[in-house]
Structures are given as structure tokens and as C-alpha cells.
Amino acid sequence: MHNVVVLGLQWGDEGKGKIVDYLANQADVVVRFQGGHNAGHTLVIDQQVYKLSLLPSCIVRPGKMAIIGNGVVLDPWALFKEIDTLTERGINISPKNLAIADNACLILPLHAELDRHREELQGGNKIGTTGRGIGPAYEDKVGRRAIHAGDLLQSDFLKQRINNLLSHHNALRQGLNMPLIEENVLFNQITDITHRLTPFVTSTVQLLQHYQQQKRHILFEGAQGALLDIDHGTYPYVTSSNTLTGQVFSGAGFYGPAAVLGVIKAYTTRVGQGPFPTEDLGDIGQKMREIGHEFGTVTGRKRRCGWFDATLVRQIVRLSGAKGLVLTKLDVLDDFDKINIGVGYEILGKSYDYLPSSLQLQQQAKPIYRQVTGWKSSLKGCRDWSKLPTAAKNYIQVIEEFVGVPIFMISTSPEREDIIVRQNVFSL
Numbered sequence: 001m002h003n004v005v006v007l008g009l010q011w012g013d014e015g016k017g018k019i020v021d022y023l024a025n026q027a028d029v030v031v032r033f034q035g036g037h038n039a040g041h042t043l044v045i046d047q048q049v050y051k052l053s054l055l056p057s058c059i060v061r062p063g064k065m066a067i068i069g070n071g072v073v074l075d076p077w078a079l080f081k082e083i084d085t086l087t088e089r090g091i092n093i094s095p096k097n098l099a100i101a102d103n104a105c106l107i108l109p110l111h112a113e114l115d116r117h118r119e120e121l122q123g124g125n126k127i128g129t130t131g132r133g134i135g136p137a138y139e140d141k142v143g144r145r146a147i148h149a150g151d152l153l154q155s156d157f158l159k160q161r162i163n164n165l166l167s168h169h170n171a172l173r174q175g176l177n178m179p180l181i182e183e184n185v186l187f188n189q190i191t192d193i194t195h196r197l198t199p200f201v202t203s204t205v206q207l208l209q210h211y212q213q214q215k216r217h218i219l220f221e222g223a224q225g226a227l228l229d230i231d232h233g234t235y236p237y238v239t240s241s242n243t244l245t246g247q248v249f250s251g252a253g254f255y256g257p258a259a260v261l262g263v264i265k266a267y268t269t270r271v272g273q274g275p276f277p278t279e280d281l282g283d284i285g286q287k288m289r290e291i292g293h294e295f296g297t298v299t300g301r302k303r304r305c306g307w308f309d310a311t312l313v314r315q316i317v318r319l320s321g322a323k324g325l326v327l328t329k330l331d332v333l334d335d336f337d338k339i340n341i342g343v344g345y346e347i348l349g350k351s352y353d354y355l356p357s358s359l360q361l362q363q364q365a366k367p368i369y370r371q372v373t374g375w376k377s378s379l380k381g382c383r384d385w386s387k388l389p390t391a392a393k394n395y396i397q398v399i400e401e402f403v404g405v406p407i408f409m410i411s412t413s414p415e416r417e418d419i420i421v422r423q424n425v426f427s428l
């Protein structure tokens with residue numbers, strides 16, 4: 001298989017960044033196809049930590065092409081900050097290794113401001129967004145008001161687009177008691193960054209077709225996770241994009257065969273509000289948070305923690321067409337005597353083998369657990385299947401059998417090479 005899609009199958013932060021960086025060794029091109037700088041993808045290479053939000057996770061590998069596809073909402077100021085930080089650390093980023101879709105929609109300062117303002121107004125009902133303007137930017141995209149990266153190339157057209165955008169936003173801002181924005185102020189803000197952004201802006205659709213004709217290996221890097229998907233996630237506690245397989249084709253402008261690889265954490269975490277049936281608010285959740293360093297990459301918030309929910313993952317595997325899985329952070333469970341796996345729910349006295357889409361039912365879901373014995377030894381840094389203790393192999397096998405697809409890779413530390421590979425996804 002020439003092309004591989006890497007998706008998070010839980011609520012994000014499954015370790016996608018590490019896996020994409022690892023697989024990028026075998027790929028030529030890595031494409032982001034949705035989300036924006038709400039993502040926080042961590043790579044650890046020889047103890048050097050790189051936190052990426054917008055840049056595809058191949059960017060630290062010389063000779064690889066990184067593409068920000070049209071499905072991404074792009075904040076140019078956040079992008080430059082990220083580029084500058086990496087440049088200071090000796091990573092070269094130029095149009096030779098980074099291309100941005102000319103039809104990607106921009107996140108402007110007014111989007112982040114609106115995102116934060118609305119969250120504040122919501123009080124106890126807030127979503128717990130990253131405050132980066134993701135939702136408002138996608139609203140403008142669907143409302144056909146957004147400004148494309150390519151619009152910056154023509155200043156008269158840009159002025160028209162700004163006028164159109166502000167006629168909507170200023171009406172909204174007036175209603176929300178926010179100061180109005182003057183057209184020329186926004187125009188100047190945008191033109192200030194035009195010279196820096198435009199060298200990267202191109203038809204990434206054409207570029208991808210070119211790579212496809214050359215039979216290059218293309219990796220598609222998902223952001224967020226399946227349960228944050230705007231359609232299939234725990235709505236309304238979701239992000240504002242589709243995060244599943246279908247989005248690859250519309251958000252990259254690509255059609256072709258690709259194997260879907262799902263990334264799952266050996267337990268479950270979630271940042272922000274919303275249902276989380278296996279959440280553990282006691283000592284177990286706290287222990288997972290401490291050992292797994294479960295604090296948000298983007299906002300530094302505490303991640304909520306709980307047992308692995310196999311019911312949810314099975315549901316998402318079927319929805320995403322994942323052919324295989326990567327199990328990450330197995331080492332975080334090293335010190336648990338007993339380990340629970342969620343294998344169903346009881347909701348209002350009825351048993352369910354899937355999580356229904358109704359928020360009211362999701363909030364009432366009580367997990368049914370199967371318990372296995374812990375391995376009580378350190379797996380940290382293990383790279384060899386034969387060295388895993390029987391109890392760890394058993395945990396993996398129970399998950400595989402329940403979920404219905406094999407686990408191809410197992411990650412045992414944040415470090416790039418600390419990984420057990422049982423099946424090379426490119427050779428499927």
C-alpha cells in the first residue's frame with residue numbers, strides 16, 4: 001500500500017504525532033487534511049521534544065514534503081510562530097518542504113476572539129474549546145464567507161472578501177457587545193503577512209496528483225480524534241471538523257487507495273467537557289494522569305483519564321475502516337494490579353454494545369468492564385514483542401479480539417524508536 005491514513009480513534013492525544021513521525025521514515029509526503037492549531041502533536045527524538053500544531057509531523061525529517069491541505073483552517077500567525085521556533089532549533093522550513101493549499105481557509109484574530117468570547121458567555125455550558133478560533137473559522141467556511149490563503153495574492157479581491165466577511169462579523173459583534181472591526185485595519189493586518197505566507201501557497205491538489213503519479217508514499221495525518229468528529233463524535237462536545245476517513249479525500253483533495261491505521265491509547269483521555277463513560281475521577285484516573293503526563297499539549301489543561309473503552313474503539317474501527325491499530329502508552333499501565341477494559345454499557349437499565357448518539361443517553365452510560373491481570377513490570381522502551389510479559393500480551397489480545405482488527409504496532413515510550421512493529425502497514 002502506497003498511502004496510509006493515520007487517525008486518532010478516541011478523543012485525541014492518542015500519540016498520532018509520534019506514529020506519523022515514525023512512519024514518515026518510509027513516506028515521501030505527509031498531509032494534514034483537517035483541524036488547525038487546536039492539534040498538539042508531540043515528537044521526542046533523542047530526548048529532544050518537538051510540539052507541532054499545524055506543521056505535519058514529518059517536518060523534522062529532512063527530504064520529506066509537508067502539505068497543509070484545504071481542509072485545514074490555517075492561522076498564519078500561529079504558523080509563523082511554529083516555523084520560527086523550529087528554525088531556531090535548526091530545522092529548515094521553506095517552500096521546498098512545505099506547501100499550503102491555496103483553498104485553505106484562514107483563521108483570523110477575530111475568530112479566536114469570538115471563540116473565547118462565546119465560551120465565556122456559555123459559563124457552565126461551555127464546550128471547553130482550545131480557544132484558537134477553530135469553530136468560528138469553520139462556520140465562515142460553510143457560510144461561504146471565509147478568506148482563502150490564495151485570496152492574499154489579489155489585493156482587490158481580498159478587499160471584497162474582507163468587506164463581505166466583516167458585514168457578517170460586525171453585525172454579530174454588535175449583538176455580542178464586542179468592538180467593531182474596521183476593514184482597513186483587517187486588510188493591513190493580512191497584507192502584513194502576505195509576503196511571508198504566499199511563497200508556500202500553491203495548488204496542493206495538483207501537487208498530490210503529481211506525487212500519486214510518481215507512486216510516492218503519502219501519509220495522511222489526522223488531528224483530534226474520532227469521538228471529536230462533528231458528525232460521529234459526542235456532539236455538541238466535539239471539534240468543528242470531520243476527523244474520520246471521508247475527510248481525507250475532501251480535506252486533501254486526493255482520491256486513491258489508502259490503508260487506514262487507527263491510533264489508540266492503552267487507556268482513555270479527554271480534554272474539555274462532554275461525556276466520557278469510563279472516566280475515573282478517583283485514584284486510578286489520577287495515577288494515569290501522573291504516570292502518563294496527561295496535560296494538554298496546546299492549553300496545558302489536565303486531561304481527564306479512565307480505562308480503555310473497547311466498545312467505543314470497536315464502533316469507530318467499523319466507521320473508519322481501520323485495517324489495523326497502533327496501541328500507544330502501554331508502559332503507563334505498568335504498575336496496575338488489575339486492568340479494566342470497557343466492553344459495553346448499561347444505560348437506563350438497558351444494555352448496549354455501542355454508544356448511542358443521543359447526548360442524554362451518553363451521559364447516563366455506565367460501563368461494563370472485563371478485568372485482566374496487570375503485568376507489574378516495566379515495558380518502558382521495549383522494542384521486541386518476544387520480551388513482552390504474558391499478561392501484557394494477553395491485554396493486547398483481549399483488545400484485538402473484542403475490537404476485531406489486529407494491533408500492528410505498540411508504542412512503549414515517547415521516544416521515536418521505542419516501538420514494537422508486528423506488521424509494516426506500507427506492505428499491506
Ligand code: GDP
Pocket residue numbers: 008012013014015016017018039040041042043044292297328329330331332411412413414415
Ligand atoms: P497526539 O495529539 O495524538 O499527537 O498526542 P499528543 O502528543 O498530544 O499526546 C501524546 C503524549 O504521549 C505525548 O506527550 C507523547 O510524547 C507521549 N507518548 C506517545 N507515545 C507514548 C508511549 O508509548 N508511552 C509514553 N509514556 N508516552 C507516549
Ligand code: IMO
Pocket residue numbers: 008011012013014038039040041127128129130131132133134135222223224225228237238239240271272273297
Ligand atoms: P490532537 O490532534 C484533544 C478538543 C478541545 C475541546 C473540543 C473543541 O492533539 O489530538 P476546538 O478548539 O477544536 O473547537 O475544541 O475539542 N480538542 C482536542 N482534544 N486533542 C486534540 O488534538 C484536540 N483538538 C481539539 O479540548 O474539547
Ligand code: MG
Pocket residue numbers: 012013014039040041042297
Ligand atoms: Mg495532542
